[in-house]
Amino acid sequence: MxxxxxxxxxxxxxxxxxxxxxxxxxxxxxxxxxxxxxxxxxxxxxxxxxxxxxxxxxxxxxxxxRGFLPRLRELLAADHQERPATEVLTELLGAFDRLLADNADLVAVFFGATQARAALAELVGEGRRLIAGFLAARVAAGELRPHDTATAATTLFAAVAIGRRTGSPVDVAGLVDLLFPHGR
Amino acid sequence: MxxxxxxxxxxxxxxxxxxxxxxxxxxxxxxxxxxxxxxxxxxxxxxxxxxxxxxxxxxxxxxxxRGFLPRLRELLAADHQERPATEVLTELLGAFDRLLADNADLVAVFFGATQARAALAELVGEGRRLIAGFLAARVAAGELRPHDTATAATTLFAAVAIGRRTGSPVDVAGLVDLLFPHGR
Amino acid sequence: MxxxxxxxxxxxxxxxxxxxxxxxxxxxxxxxxxxxxxxxxxxxxxxxxxxxxxxxxxxxxxxxxRGFLPRLRELLAADHQERPATEVLTELLGAFDRLLADNADLVAVFFGATQARAALAELVGEGRRLIAGFLAARVAAGELRPHDTATAATTLFAAVAIGRRTGSPVDVAGLVDLLFPHGR
Amino acid sequence: MxxxxxxxxxxxxxxxxxxxxxxxxxxxxxxxxxxxxxxxxxxxxxxxxxxxxxxxxxxxxxxxxRGFLPRLRELLAADHQERPATEVLTELLGAFDRLLADNADLVAVFFGATQARAALAELVGEGRRLIAGFLAARVAAGELRPHDTATAATTLFAAVAIGRRTGSPVDVAGLVDLLFPHGR
DNA sequence: CATGAATGAGGATTCATTCAT
DNA sequence: TATGAATGAATCCTCATTCAT
Structure with a gap:
C-alpha cells in the first residue's frame, strides 16, 4: 500500500x-x-x-x-572436486530439470519465439560445453571410462530437456546410471 | 502439360x-x-x-x-530379428536423423506452431515406445544388459532431435556406443 | 454498371x-x-x-x-507575340486565378501539408520565372517601360495567390493597370 | 533566482x-x-x-x-503626415517584412494550422484596410495618382508576404517604385 | 479454375489528458 | 509547483476471408 x-x-x-x-x-x-x-x-x-x-x-x-542461463551457469560453475562423478552429474541434471520445471512458461516461450531460437541454441551449447568439460576432467582423472564426452554431454542435456518439454520427465538417476553403469 | x-x-x-x-x-x-x-x-x-x-x-x-510419423513407423516396424542390436539402433537413429534433416522446414514448423505441440509430443512418444519395445526384447533375449529401457529410448531420441534442432547433429554411432559399450 | x-x-x-x-x-x-x-x-x-x-x-x-503545375506551364508556354503585353498579362493572370479557384481544395492542401511546402515554392518560382521572362522581352521590345521585372513578376503572382487564399480575389485587370498604367 | x-x-x-x-x-x-x-x-x-x-x-x-497583429497596427497607426508617400510606404512594408522575418516560426504555424486560417485572413485584411486608407488619403491630397487603392494595398502586402514565405524576400524599395514610379 | 476487389475485425502504437503523490 | 503513472480513444495499418466476375 x-x-x-x-x-x-x-x-x-x-x-x-x-x-x-x-x-x-x-x-x-x-x-x-x-x-x-x-x-x-x-x-x-x-x-x-x-x-x-x-x-x-x-x-x-x-x-x-527471466532467462535461466545465469542460474544454469552458477549450477555448473560450482566446484565438485571431491565427490563421485555420477553423484555430481545426478545433482546437476536434477537441478537443471527443476530449473526447466520451474520455468515451464519461459521454456514454452523459448521453444516458440523466433527471437528465442538463438537463445535456445546458446543455452544448450553452453550447458553442453560445461558438462563436457566436467566429464573430460573425470576421464582424465581415470574416474570415468574414456568416451566421447561431447556426445555424452549433449545426450544428457537433451534427454532432460525433451523429457520436460514433452511432459514426461526423465528419471535423472536412471539416466546417469544408463550412461555410466557402476559409476564408470 | x-x-x-x-x-x-x-x-x-x-x-x-x-x-x-x-x-x-x-x-x-x-x-x-x-x-x-x-x-x-x-x-x-x-x-x-x-x-x-x-x-x-x-x-x-x-x-x-507431410508429418513424418508414418515414415517413422515404417522404419521402426521393420523386422530386425537377426542383426545385432547396436547395428539396428545405429541404423534406426541414423534414419531418424536423416528424416529430421530432410524435413528441416517441417521440424521448424513443429517446434514453433502452437497447434503442433501435441503432434510433437505424439511423435516423440510414439518413437519412444517403439524403441523401448525393441530394447526390451533384446534385453529379454539376453543380448543387451538389463537397463531402464524407457529412459534409454527417450535419451536416444532426444539426443538426435536436439542435435538437429540446435544445428550440431550428434554422431549416431558414437551415441549408441555411449549407451551400449561393447555392444551390450 | x-x-x-x-x-x-x-x-x-x-x-x-x-x-x-x-x-x-x-x-x-x-x-x-x-x-x-x-x-x-x-x-x-x-x-x-x-x-x-x-x-x-x-x-x-x-x-x-492532381497538381496544377503542368497546366500552369501550358498557360505560360503559349506564344503571345502579336498582342499587347497588358492584354496578355491580364489573360494569363486571369487563367491563373481561375486555376486557383478551380483547385481551391488542392490549394488548401498545398498551404497546409509540410510535404507540400517544396511544391508550393516550386510552383511560385516557376510562374515567377516565366512571367519575368515575358516582361523582360516586352521591355526589350520597348513596349513596357524599363522596370524590375523579377519583382514585378513576384508581385503579380503573389497578389493573385493571396487574393484567392484569403477569400477576396483580386481584380486582375485592375492589378495589371496598377503596375502598367496606360499599358506601359 | x-x-x-x-x-x-x-x-x-x-x-x-x-x-x-x-x-x-x-x-x-x-x-x-x-x-x-x-x-x-x-x-x-x-x-x-x-x-x-x-x-x-x-x-x-x-x-x-505572440501574433504580430498588434505590432502591425502600431506600425500602421503612426502619423506620417509630413513625409512623402513612397518613403512612408517603403518604411512600412520594410517593417512588415522584418516582422515576418523575425517571426518565421510563427508564420510557419500560421500557414500550417487549421485553426490559424481565420487569423491569417484577418491579418491580411487588417493590413490591407490600413494601407488602403493611407493610399486613399494621399490620392485625395493629390500626392499619388488616382488608382485602385484596395488592389494596390493587397498587392503590396501579398508581394512581401509571399516573398518571405517562399524564401526569396522581395526588394521593398523596388516594389514601391514599381507601383509608384517617380513617387506617384 | 482463378482472380482480385472488398470487408471487418483486430494488430501495435501514440497521444491528449487526468490525478494521486 | 511539479511529477509521472495510468487511461481510453484514436491512429495507421495488416490480414484472413468472401465473392462477383
Missing part, C-alpha cells in the same frame, strides 16, 4: 513481465496481443509502453531478465 | 502445401500471411481457399500429410 | 483521390484520418491500402497527379 | 509558449505532441496543463499573445 513511486514502478514492471510470460506461454509470442498481456496484468495496453518500448522489446527483456 | 482436371488440382494442392511449408518454416506460422503463401506458390490468396478451408486447416493438413 | 475490372479499379482509385482531396482540404492532412477518407469515399479503410501504400503515399500521389 | 511565485509562474508560462512555438514551427501543430513541447521546455507533460487548458488552448494563446 504505502509504496513509493519508485517501488510502485518497479512492482508494476515485474507484474507486466509476469503477465507477459504467462500470456506468451499460453498463446505463443505471436498469438498473444499486447491487449491480452495488458488485460492479464489488469492495466491498459498504453501503459505497457511506458515500461517497454515495444512488444519486441518486451520479449527481449523477458528472455534477458 | 496434358493434365486432367483431377491431376491439375492435385498438383496445385501439393504446390500450395510446398509453398506453405517453406513460408511457415521461414516466417513462422503466425508470421506468414496467406498472401505470403499464395505469392510463394505464384497464385492469389483467394485460390488458396478453394483447396483449404482456412489457414488453420492448411497447417493441420501440412502436419497430417 | 457494366464496368470491366480494370475500369472499376481505375474509377475507384480516382474516387479515393477525390475523397482524399476533399477530406484533406477540410481537416488538413494531419487532421484527416484514413478512416475519414475511406468514409468520404464510401469504403472501408483497408481498401485504401490496395490502392495506395500508405497515407503518405496518398498525399504524394495527390500532389503529383 | 530570488523570484516571487508570481514571477516564476509568469516566467514558466513564457518558456512554455517559446517551446511550443519552436516545436510547432518544426513539426507542425498536429505533428508536435504535448510530450514534445514539454520536453522542449524541460518539464513534464502534466505541468503544461497547469498553464493551459488543452493543446488547442495553447495554440490559441500562441496566436493571440
Amino acid at each position: 504505502a509504496r513509493t513511486r519508485r517501488e510502485q514502478a518497479e512492482w508494476r514492471r515485474e507484474r507486466l513481465l509476469d503477465a507477459a510470460l504467462r500470456t506468451f506461454a499460453g498463446k505463443g509470442v505471436d498469438g498473444a496481443s499486447v491487449k491480452d498481456i495488458a488485460e492479464a496484468a489488469g492495466v491498459t495496453p498504453g501503459l505497457l509502453y511506458r515500461y517497454f518500448e515495444s512488444k519486441e522489446a518486451l520479449v527481449e527483456t523477458l528472455l534477458a531478465e | 496434358a493434365r486432367t482436371r483431377r491431376e491439375q488440382a492435385e498438383w496445385r494442392r501439393e504446390r500450395l502445401l510446398d509453398a506453405a511449408l517453406r513460408t511457415f518454416a521461414g516466417k513462422g506460422v503466425d508470421g506468414a500471411s496467406v498472401k505470403d503463401i499464395a505469392e510463394a506458390a505464384g497464385v492469389t490468396p483467394g485460390l488458396l481457399y478453394r483447396y483449404f478451408e482456412s489457414k488453420e486447416a492448411l497447417v493441420e493438413t501440412l502436419l497430417a500429410e | 457494366a464496368r470491366t475490372r480494370r475500369e472499376q479499379a481505375e474509377w475507384r482509385r480516382e474516387r479515393l483521390l477525390d475523397a482524399a482531396l476533399r477530406t484533406f482540404a477540410g481537416k488538413g492532412v494531419d487532421g484527416a484520418s484514413v478512416k475519414d477518407i475511406a468514409e468520404a469515399a464510401g469504403v472501408t479503410p483497408g481498401l485504401l491500402y490496395r490502392y495506395f501504400e500508405s497515407k503518405e503515399a496518398l498525399v504524394e500521389t495527390l500532389l503529383a497527379e | 530570488a523570484r516571487t511565485r508570481r514571477e516564476q509562474a509568469e516566467w514558466r508560462r513564457e518558456r512554455l509558449l517559446d517551446a511550443a512555438l519552436r516545436t510547432f514551427a518544426g513539426k507542425g501543430v498536429d505533428g508536435a505532441s504535448v510530450k514534445d513541447i514539454a520536453e522542449a521546455a524541460g518539464v513534464t507533460p502534466g505541468l503544461l496543463y497547469r498553464y493551459f487548458e488543452s493543446k488547442e488552448a495553447l495554440v490559441e494563446t500562441l496566436l493571440a499573445e
Whole structure:
C-alpha cells in the first residue's frame, strides 16, 4: 500500500513481465496481443509502453531478465572436486530439470519465439560445453571410462530437456546410471 | 502439360502445401500471411481457399500429410530379428536423423506452431515406445544388459532431435556406443 | 454498371483521390484520418491500402497527379507575340486565378501539408520565372517601360495567390493597370 | 533566482509558449505532441496543463499573445503626415517584412494550422484596410495618382508576404517604385 | 479454375489528458 | 509547483476471408 513511486514502478514492471510470460506461454509470442498481456496484468495496453518500448522489446527483456542461463551457469560453475562423478552429474541434471520445471512458461516461450531460437541454441551449447568439460576432467582423472564426452554431454542435456518439454520427465538417476553403469 | 482436371488440382494442392511449408518454416506460422503463401506458390490468396478451408486447416493438413510419423513407423516396424542390436539402433537413429534433416522446414514448423505441440509430443512418444519395445526384447533375449529401457529410448531420441534442432547433429554411432559399450 | 475490372479499379482509385482531396482540404492532412477518407469515399479503410501504400503515399500521389503545375506551364508556354503585353498579362493572370479557384481544395492542401511546402515554392518560382521572362522581352521590345521585372513578376503572382487564399480575389485587370498604367 | 511565485509562474508560462512555438514551427501543430513541447521546455507533460487548458488552448494563446497583429497596427497607426508617400510606404512594408522575418516560426504555424486560417485572413485584411486608407488619403491630397487603392494595398502586402514565405524576400524599395514610379 | 476487389475485425502504437503523490 | 503513472480513444495499418466476375 504505502509504496513509493519508485517501488510502485518497479512492482508494476515485474507484474507486466509476469503477465507477459504467462500470456506468451499460453498463446505463443505471436498469438498473444499486447491487449491480452495488458488485460492479464489488469492495466491498459498504453501503459505497457511506458515500461517497454515495444512488444519486441518486451520479449527481449523477458528472455534477458527471466532467462535461466545465469542460474544454469552458477549450477555448473560450482566446484565438485571431491565427490563421485555420477553423484555430481545426478545433482546437476536434477537441478537443471527443476530449473526447466520451474520455468515451464519461459521454456514454452523459448521453444516458440523466433527471437528465442538463438537463445535456445546458446543455452544448450553452453550447458553442453560445461558438462563436457566436467566429464573430460573425470576421464582424465581415470574416474570415468574414456568416451566421447561431447556426445555424452549433449545426450544428457537433451534427454532432460525433451523429457520436460514433452511432459514426461526423465528419471535423472536412471539416466546417469544408463550412461555410466557402476559409476564408470 | 496434358493434365486432367483431377491431376491439375492435385498438383496445385501439393504446390500450395510446398509453398506453405517453406513460408511457415521461414516466417513462422503466425508470421506468414496467406498472401505470403499464395505469392510463394505464384497464385492469389483467394485460390488458396478453394483447396483449404482456412489457414488453420492448411497447417493441420501440412502436419497430417507431410508429418513424418508414418515414415517413422515404417522404419521402426521393420523386422530386425537377426542383426545385432547396436547395428539396428545405429541404423534406426541414423534414419531418424536423416528424416529430421530432410524435413528441416517441417521440424521448424513443429517446434514453433502452437497447434503442433501435441503432434510433437505424439511423435516423440510414439518413437519412444517403439524403441523401448525393441530394447526390451533384446534385453529379454539376453543380448543387451538389463537397463531402464524407457529412459534409454527417450535419451536416444532426444539426443538426435536436439542435435538437429540446435544445428550440431550428434554422431549416431558414437551415441549408441555411449549407451551400449561393447555392444551390450 | 457494366464496368470491366480494370475500369472499376481505375474509377475507384480516382474516387479515393477525390475523397482524399476533399477530406484533406477540410481537416488538413494531419487532421484527416484514413478512416475519414475511406468514409468520404464510401469504403472501408483497408481498401485504401490496395490502392495506395500508405497515407503518405496518398498525399504524394495527390500532389503529383492532381497538381496544377503542368497546366500552369501550358498557360505560360503559349506564344503571345502579336498582342499587347497588358492584354496578355491580364489573360494569363486571369487563367491563373481561375486555376486557383478551380483547385481551391488542392490549394488548401498545398498551404497546409509540410510535404507540400517544396511544391508550393516550386510552383511560385516557376510562374515567377516565366512571367519575368515575358516582361523582360516586352521591355526589350520597348513596349513596357524599363522596370524590375523579377519583382514585378513576384508581385503579380503573389497578389493573385493571396487574393484567392484569403477569400477576396483580386481584380486582375485592375492589378495589371496598377503596375502598367496606360499599358506601359 | 530570488523570484516571487508570481514571477516564476509568469516566467514558466513564457518558456512554455517559446517551446511550443519552436516545436510547432518544426513539426507542425498536429505533428508536435504535448510530450514534445514539454520536453522542449524541460518539464513534464502534466505541468503544461497547469498553464493551459488543452493543446488547442495553447495554440490559441500562441496566436493571440505572440501574433504580430498588434505590432502591425502600431506600425500602421503612426502619423506620417509630413513625409512623402513612397518613403512612408517603403518604411512600412520594410517593417512588415522584418516582422515576418523575425517571426518565421510563427508564420510557419500560421500557414500550417487549421485553426490559424481565420487569423491569417484577418491579418491580411487588417493590413490591407490600413494601407488602403493611407493610399486613399494621399490620392485625395493629390500626392499619388488616382488608382485602385484596395488592389494596390493587397498587392503590396501579398508581394512581401509571399516573398518571405517562399524564401526569396522581395526588394521593398523596388516594389514601391514599381507601383509608384517617380513617387506617384 | 482463378482472380482480385472488398470487408471487418483486430494488430501495435501514440497521444491528449487526468490525478494521486 | 511539479511529477509521472495510468487511461481510453484514436491512429495507421495488416490480414484472413468472401465473392462477383
